[in-house]
Amino acid sequence: MKPAPFAYLRARSVAEALEMLGASAHRDADAHTKVLAGGQSLLTLMNLRLARPDQLVDIGGLMELSRTFEDTDSVVLGALVRHRTLETDPKLGKRLPLVAAAAGQIGHVAIRNRGTLGGSLSHADPAAELPLAMLVHEAVIHVESATSGRRTIRAEDFVESIFTTTMQADELLTWVTVPSARPGQGWGFVEFAPRIGDYAQAGAACLVTVAPDGSVAAIRAGLLAAADRPLVVSEPGDEVSGIPTHETWERLAAHWTRNLEPLTDDPDHTRHLCRAALSQALADAYRRARTDQEEAA
């Protein structure tokens, strides 16, 4: 379990990292350069020789990308913000409780101490927590290239398929803008794994917006590990009328998972797990929204 030979470059600035990525893409179209951040997936895959990059550009020293900014309606997160920060930072947790909960489900503490937001999104594992959280939050991902400059990609358009994003080879994920939780909005995140810290067998995240009278104004819900990418499953046409009950969430979860084709050994079982996770996440989100409203009142 030793990696195949590779060249190693450590960037001292974002600009330098972009130059390194650009130079490598320009020099040899077949050369395979990977960005190294927390290394929690990449280094394992390299040690198994399943990933064989010719070159690593290590961005671990770019402190600027570890920063976070709080805007009025959103939070801007640097690509190098660690999972553990998302999980435990009280200010972030207040603005992005769903992200905090999702981050807390990633691996074990040692992994969360090293793993980064940008790394998780770029890796695009369909079972990963943060890509789903970003999708449900309708986050916007900022990428940058030495030649083509900056652009933004909606979280919905970011993942192409398993382990593949819509970023170009010379692009670096730099920042993520995440709309923060709004009043009346409750969150739910439920994940099932064989053991704590394992890759999820199924998981659901949602944001449920509740009107002051207790009726449901909006739902945005998604699933992980249900396809080759995180999926939004809520359908805006499926309005919830009146005050929802346990059966409401069960019915919605069943409806929204009915057409899933999970890529697992036992798709039927996985579909059931998705349904159970979604139903519980919806119920949790609604309950949290109501509790917040009651406390505010």
Place this chain on the structure above:
Amino acid sequence: MSAPPPRVTHGPGEPYVGTSVPRVEDQRLLDGRGRFLADLAAGALSVVFLRSTEAHAVIESIDTTRATDMPGVVGVYTGNDLPLARDYIGSLHTPDPGFVAATGFRMPEQRLAILPVDRVHYVGQPVVALVASDRYLGEDALEAVDITYRPLPAVLDPSASLAPDAAPIHPHLPDNEAGRIEVEFGDDVAADAVAVTVEGTYRIGRHGAVPLEGRGVLARVDGQRVSVWTSTQIPHLVRQGICEATGWSVDAVRVVVPDVGGGFGTKANVYAEEVVVPVLARLTGHDLVWVEDRQEHLVGSAQGRDQVHRTRLSVDREGRVLRWEDDFLLDIGAGGLWVAGVVANTAIHLLGPYRIPRVRLRGRAAFTNKTITAQYRGAGRPEACFALERSLDDAAGRLGITPVEIRRRNLLTAADLPYAQPLPYRDGVPIVYDGGDYLRCLDSVLELLPAETVERLAAEHPDLTIGHGVGCYIEATGRGSFESGRVRLTSTGGFEVASGAASAGQAHETVFAQVAADGLGCSLELVTVRRSDTDLVRHGVGTFASRSAVLAGSAIRRAAEQLLDQATGRAAQLLGVSPDLVKSTASGFAAADGSSEWEISWADLATACAPGGAQEQLGPLDVVEYFHPETVTWTMGAHAAVVGVHRGTGAVSVLSYAVAHEGGVEINPQVVEGQVIGGVAQGIGGALLEQFRYSPTGQPTSTTLAEYLLPGTCDVPDVQVRHLGVATPCNPLGVRGAGESGTIAVSATVAGAVEDALHGLVRVSETPIRTGPLRAAAEQIRREGQ
């Protein structure tokens, strides 16, 4: 005869045996100062192995030319390049002829090549060994070795492997049968006596030990000798394996065991790597090291379990067992040097701790194209226990009595014990359970974890449906033929203890010191237990089969007593008094004749034995003893579990667990408790998580720890343990083995609890327990409950 109650602390003048003195090795092992195999590697070149990528194939060619030219490569070796006297490792166990005669036991000779040149038999089999300046360059160079395989159909199902038309996997054998056994006794049962007959098919998954530390071998040539450090439980058998394969003299090979991070049976095996590394050290003249990585471990280290039992159990109206039949099948993969042990263990332990008048068992082991197997903790016992205990639960359900009740009616009690079975043990000696009262274990475990616990836990876990299960097991422990123990007085008046029973972390340094200190009558601080080394004890067998405390403990005890006896005579001579006036003290000897008092310390005695001392001509005080038990001694226990099944997913959580076990004298009660709890943890892994899986073409798919799931701390609840000591007359310490006890009944107990949680809507008949059917049942309960 009851064992004395355990003491927590050691008082002056009291024996150390029976006291939970702190483990002396823990400080070193826990603060990172342990010296494991990989810690010894400095200065050695790396050996890396190219392993078969095919489950079953003919090797058409191996071309090492490109690899030989790669940077850092010292040499590339195939099986043709190794100067071997014999190119395979021989069986590690042959049952006694008396047992063979009674059971029709048969097994063919296995000849799995150390490095095959013509045919591979499993993915992970070492094929080419490469010596490089470091492991990185070595792995790069492995990619330049060109092997052409012509694939053959992979045989993965043991039934298909044993089918009459199946092609033999091993060309020197007529078929794929790796072993067979038949046991039958008792009179036919009258049909009208039978109230219920249950039939079942029970599958125990392919599980393995997966110790914290993998294997590893370091070899160093020193003149005519080769010293081999290896992470093993059986240094003397490794030495034997090396000598048989190479033709080297036993005097030319030294095997040393460093700190070992867990063995559990997978290191109680002799491996190709343990032969190849010293052979290459000789060939190259370099110190060489190979440290197994986790990926290699999961395809190349011996696995276990993987049995199918087809059972038939008949009981009368009262639930008393009348007849028990089982036709079982073991998948031993491409080979298993302990196949005799595992087949016989399975058959013998199918008899259980019960009164069973009529028994008919048939077992067969099959070769397949999976990774090799050895004895994994329990080695047939957990599998046998699963089949019998699951059948009892089934019969109880059909009769409308509880699982506890059917066991209560069949367990052997004080009135039955000792209990003779009409069958010899593997050593040829007729089986007699030397226990005290097995029913007491069941009562005791229910005191620890009563069925009513379910209600309390149900209230705490509304998302779970909760159930209670029980399971009982029996375990033959302390198998011969012998083990060695050496005690010697050092030049400074301390003692060194050594044994062939190597430690893999089981507290040998503590418990053997306790035994020796009691035998010597000295203070514990004077005793140091050395790690196993074939130069320290010339003969030995090893640590496995719950045998070290029983055999090595007894050998050390006797060696210590003999040394004390010899020393008493020498002390008397030095003091000029009659030996019967000399008494041993914590620090040496004292004598008194009424008017005068004399004292002599162990250090004084050591000085007298040394060159220039008064007793130089008597030589050192150094005693080696071999303990040969007459036969095994039996441990019995009962387990109880409360589990929760998640209503939405079917996932199983073990919420509470208890073990009551009838062991013998406990040398160190805390160590025994640790063994039991660790065994339960390993059992939970097998019951719920662990499985070596293979694709239809024989590719292993559990090749990382993200796929082979081990239980973590969150998966194992607190385990309550109650020890019901019954000393055995079978050995001078009165001890019974406990190393495997904790793991044996776990799958059966958890399975029973799962069925209880799901109101009997599912039958659990395989491990690891699949959650899909449980989820469906949990949903059904929820629907019907609404």
